[in-house]
Amino acid sequence: MSDVTEMIASVCATSSISDLDRRTVEHAVRSLDRVLSIGVTKQRDPLIARIDRALGGHSGPTMIEGIGPSRRYVPSTATLTIASASALGNIGAAFSEQVSSAVVASAFVAAQLSDCSGAQLIVAIALGCEVAERIRLALGEAHVARGWDPIGTAGRIGATCAASTALGINMGQIHDALGFASTMAAGIRVAGRDLAAIGAGKAAADALEAATLAREGLIGPPEPIAGRRGLIALTAPEGTSDKIVEGFGPHWHDFAILEPLELEVVVEHLSKEPGCRSIVTAFHACIEREISR
Amino acid sequence: MAQGVPDRIQKTREESNMTALEAFAARIVSLAHEPLPDAVIHETRRCFANVLGTALGASHSHEIDALYRAGAVLGGAEISVLGRGEMLDRYFGATALGFAAHFDDFDDTHLETVIHPGAATMGALYSLGMCMDVAPDRALAGMALGVEAQLRIGLAMTPSHYDLGWHITGTCGVIGAAVGAGILIGLDEQQLAHAIQIAATMSLGQREAFGTPIKPYHAGKAAANGLLSAVLAQQGVSDASDLLTDDHGYFALLADSWNTDWIEPEDLGRRWVILDNTYKPFPCGIVAHPAIEAATKLHLEFGALDLAEVERVSVGCNPLVVELMGRRVAATGLEARFCAIHGVAVGLLTGRAGLAEFSDATSVDPSVVLLRDKTTLLPDEHHSRQSATVTIHLNDGSTRVHHVAQAEGSKERPLSDAQLREKFLALVVAYFLGRAELLWQLAMQLGDGVSFIDIDHIVRAR
Numbered sequence: 081m082s083d084v085t086e087m088i089a090s091v092c093a094t095s096s097i098s099d100l101d102r103r104t105v106e107h108a109v110r111s112l113d114r115v116l117s118i119g120v121t122k123q124r125d126p127l128i129a130r131i132d133r134a135l136g137g138h139s140g141p142t143m144i145e146g147i148g149p150s151r152r153y154v155p156s157t158a159t160l161t162i163a164s165a166s167a168l169g170n171i172g173a174a175f176s177e178q179v180s181s182a183v184v185a186s187a188f189v190a191a192q193l194s195d196c197s198g199a200q201l202i203v204a205i206a207l208g209c210e211v212a213e214r215i216r217l218a219l220g221e222a223h224v225a226r227g228w229d230p231i232g233t234a235g236r237i238g239a240t241c242a243a244s245t246a247l248g249i250n251m252g253q254i255h256d257a258l259g260f261a262s263t264m265a266a267g268i269r270v271a272g273r274d275l276a277a278i279g280a281g282k283a284a285a286d287a288l289e290a291a292t293l294a295r296e297g298l299i300g301p302p303e304p305i306a307g308r309r310g311l312i313a314l315t316a317p318e319g320t321s322d323k324i325v326e327g328f329g330p331h332w333h334d335f336a337i338l339e340p341l342e343l344e345v346v347v348e349h350l351s352k353e354p355g356c357r358s359i360v361t362a363f364h365a366c367i368e369r370e371i372s373r
Numbered sequence: 374m375a376q377g378v379p380d381r382i383q384k385t386r387e388e389s390n391m392t393a394l395e396a397f398a399a400r401i402v403s404l405a406h407e408p409l410p411d412a413v414i415h416e417t418r419r420c421f422a423n424v425l426g427t428a429l430g431a432s433h434s435h436e437i438d439a440l441y442r443a444g445a446v447l448g449g450a451e452i453s454v455l456g457r458g459e460m461l462d463r464y465f466g467a468t469a470l471g472f473a474a475h476f477d478d479f480d481d482t483h484l485e486t487v488i489h490p491g492a493a494t495m496g497a498l499y500s501l502g503m504c505m506d507v508a509p510d511r512a513l514a515g516m517a518l519g520v521e522a523q524l525r526i527g528l529a530m531t532p533s534h535y536d537l538g539w540h541i542t543g544t545c546g547v548i549g550a551a552v553g554a555g556i557l558i559g560l561d562e563q564q565l566a567h568a569i570q571i572a573a574t575m576s577l578g579q580r581e582a583f584g585t586p587i588k589p590y591h592a593g594k595a596a597a598n599g600l601l602s603a604v605l606a607q608q609g610v611s612d613a614s615d616l617l618t619d620d621h622g623y624f625a626l627l628a629d630s631w632n633t634d635w636i637e638p639e640d641l642g643r644r645w646v647i648l649d650n651t652y653k654p655f656p657c658g659i660v661a662h663p664a665i666e667a668a669t670k671l672h673l674e675f676g677a678l679d680l681a682e683v684e685r686v687s688v689g690c691n692p693l694v695v696e697l698m699g700r701r702v703a704a705t706g707l708e709a710r711f712c713a714i715h716g717v718a719v720g721l722l723t724g725r726a727g728l729a730e731f732s733d734a735t736s737v738d739p740s741v742v743l744l745r746d747k748t749t750l751l752p753d754e755h756h757s758r759q760s761a762t763v764t765i766h767l768n769d770g771s772t773r774v775h776h777v778a779q780a781e782g783s784k785e786r787p788l789s790d791a792q793l794r795e796k797f798l799a800l801v802v803a804y805f806l807g808r809a810e811l812l813w814q815l816a817m818q819l820g821d822g823v824s825f826i827d828i829d830h831i832v833r834a835r
Contacts, residue, residue, distance in 0.1 A: 127610070130609055131605070133608050134608050135464075135601070138449070140449035140462070141445055141450060154448050154462070155448075193446070226621065227619075227622065227626050259585065259587055263540075263577055263578060264577045266577055266626075267574055268574045268616055270614070271612055271613050272613055272614075274610050274611070274612070275570075275571065275574060275610065278571075279574060288447065292443040292446055293440065298443075301583075304579070307581040309579055309581040314579055
């Protein structure tokens with residue numbers, strides 16, 4: 081199939097909150113809540129301090145609320161720390177839960193850069209989770225059995241859709257962003273928690289980078305996902321792109337909706353003020369509360 | 374036993390309890406503390422000077438502008454590279470350097486693997502060299518061993534890896550960048566093994582992206598990811614398994630077959646594969662170079678072509694030319710770099726095939742387009758990758774033929790230092806007028822009292 085990437089880009093560029101069913105919205109909101117909440121509880125993990133020291137990013141033209149000793153980071157570092165911290169809390173969980181770390185982190189930081197609405201952030205997360213799941217199914221079980229980390233492959237694509245949607249770039253740019261994401265989608269499944277968490281963080285940060293490079297005008301190939309030398313061909317030769325496109329748009333995956341967490345970052349604040357900034361404020365408050373414990 | 378290999382590394386891995394990756398890393402660290410052979414020093418400097426030139430030559434392209442804008446939004450403001458005023462953090466700096474070095478497809482090529490090894494290594498090291506004091510001998514060792522390590526990783530997977538569709542410059546470049554950066558920051562054996570492990574999880578590069586700016590991005594991102602891998606390893610990040618050679622590790626995922634002899638410690642330092650690196654005389658895919666050279670020779674021999682007299686042009690070539698550069702239409706300079714018939718057409722028309730002949734404007738020049746349309750690739754297994762025959766068939770039935778048996782810039786006919794200098798000056802002079810010769814001289818003295826910061830002082834001089 082030659083138009084898989086175009087279809088994904090098209091759905092991402094045109095979807096709005098009204099296209100989502102109630103259950104999909106609930107899953108996206110809950111994912112946002114859980115990723116930020118879990119990330120906050122993991123902020124003192126030694127790995128986060130190591131990432132903080134390695135990446136730096138403590139000063140720059142644009143500073144974003146992140147997780148770790150320095151609190152505020154440049155967007156790429158913020159994305160990586162949020163996703164990595166969250167991933168530390170869901171090692172070994174189902175794919176849909178693990179991938180939410182990368183999807184939510186990239187969307188959350190992109191939303192702050194674009195100052196998009198809370199509704200658009202929810203759409204971005206829903207699309208990211210949906211695309212990641214569809215790519216995972218397309219790559220198949222053999223992909224994972226061979227040794228690929230689906231968070232690094234399928235998750236990177238989903239996170240790019242999430243970042244692109246939250247940034248508000250157009251269909252052509254999303255297509256190009258998927259070109260960058262696809263070519264970077266090559267994570268190896270690892271045994272230890274630290275590299276697994278960093279893998280999720282890199283998927284998120286690379287996704288935001290892919291969307292930003294595309295927004296700045298760098299172009300990609302016509303079919304990076306289903307092309308002859310593209311993602312599926314190289315990492316899952318027996319895979320099929322049909323599972324990506326079948327019903328995509330009108331039908332949403334029936335994800336399990338997980339229980340809310342103690343911190344309840346998002347649900348409460350979205351109900352009061354449905355804007356991206358209110359979630360950032362809530363996130364900040366949670367970090368403060370966690371630090372004071 | 375190989376001379377100079379420490380006993381501890383020399384023991385079999387079973388005796389020393391080292392994994393293949395650990396033994397590889399340990400030997401690299403030991404080599405970093407030994408004097409490099411003169412030939413290796415000279416080739417490392419040629420490699421460095423060449424990619425410095427290609428990076429500076431591409432430093433003001435629109436694509437680099439875009440990358441800088443993205444880096445300014447997403448990253449910190451830590452260093453200035455490529456002689457530009459804007460600031461980037463070290464990771465976007467490495468990306469920009471590696472991207473620029475490979476942007477015009479005019480950098481180096483290790484012909485057996487088709488790796489362009491200089492870009493990612495230089496990108497990581499030069500960027501890091503702007504953030505810390507790097508002793509000249511460390512700079513040289515990092516560059517030499519970063520290139521050597523990535524070539525050996527590539528050789529271990531050749532030819533399967535590239536044939537499958539991976540862009541080996543990105544997938545192996547990240548290892549070279551990690552090794553080079555690891556040497557600069559003084560990682561010990563275990564830390565360097567961890568850096569390679571981490572880099573293995575951050576490899577990238579699919580050939581589907583050829584013909585787009587994502588191809589040079591592979592080299593740039595490999596530089597950034599390699600640098601990050603080394604710094605994470607320094608901070609204590611690691612994984613328990615040997616991610617390079619495990620059953621489900623890097624080699625197994627990226628190739629159908631591989632040969633770990635290339636990373637055996639006994640072989641490192643006994644011979645140096647960096648000595649097989651070559652430098653491109655034309656800014657496009659290396660497989661088309663024999664045909665382009667034949668075309669330029671025909672121009673020199675017979676003068677300018679009258680297109681009205683040309684019935685057709687046939688190009689006898691290795692089948693890989695069609696596989697990698699078989700594009701028939703080129704609407705941009707970037708696309709022209711993957712269009713062998715474009716290189717032949719400009720060679721026949723002008724006798725040259727430099728950056729100007731691979732520009733956006735030339736790619737849509739009507740006479741070039743017309744001659745491209747008249748040109749056909751004839752793949753033939755009997756042609757080696759280094760040979761090609763270009764035949765001009767004229768309307769009167771006569772032909773003009775030129776055969777190249779070994780292309781200029783190949784291992785057998787390498788560019789001399791004088792030719793490399795000429796290439797460097799041509800690339801650099803546009804933006805660094807008055808400093809080009811000094812930059813060339815400093816680049817060719819890397820390690821001899823000269824480090825990256827010394828070169829960058831001249832790059833940034835106004």
